Amino acid sequence: MAVQHTLLLQRKYGAQGTNGTVSYQGEHICHTIELPDLNNLPRISCIPVGRYRLEKRRYPKHGEQIGIPNVLGREAILIHAANNAMKELHGCIAPVTTLTGEGTGDYSGKALAKLKALVYSLWDMGDEVYLNIR
Template sequence: MEFLLHRTYFKEGTNGALFYKNHFMGFVIELPWFENKKQVSCIPEGEYILKPRFSEKFKHHLQLENVPGRSLILIHPANDARTELKGCLAPVGHLNGIGKGLYSRPLFQKILSYCHQAFERKEKVTLNIKS
């Protein structure tokens, strides 16, 4: 199972369009590109394996594996990249600015549901990030 994220970079943040099976699912907000610096930059483009993860803070969410020079890069709900993200990715149903969006939780739950169904089928789940 593969998700495709098409990014657009801005000085204030990164906005992306998320697709599954060539169907648009929603948007993704991230921090701006700052040479992959920890906690202040979005991650490099590439293909990443997604794994399920649980924490008290985010409950059930997703983690990207093998991000160069980074760890604990997550996909979790957020509506403002600058104030709520430290290198992670947040799906949003509607963009309302650069690195800002609305309706993060409903889209996140839909993505999480797709992923958990694939995990139960023992499928590999990937996120391919391109510009």
């Protein structure tokens, strides 16, 4: 039976964007940036709090990424690199190394690589990975 692993995303909401921190088993992995919370409106809001099972997905624009399926009323939500939520995100989550403001951060590619290394290593063991957003 597959073991379930849960990444915790703790958020702070702002008018210009939503910032967060991802941890796994109490260890800091990266920060995150998202769009502001606008009641889950497609393409302009962050996704609602909840627990989501992560899946490997292929996207024409971003290649193979960590997908977040089963978000109510939304589709094609994924975790990909971006340093400015308002300019680069349409509801997805972007990992960043450092937060520089509401919805902005630095070194997203580096943070994404770290997050993917963790998630993929768990998937490679045949386990399930969940993202708990609160």
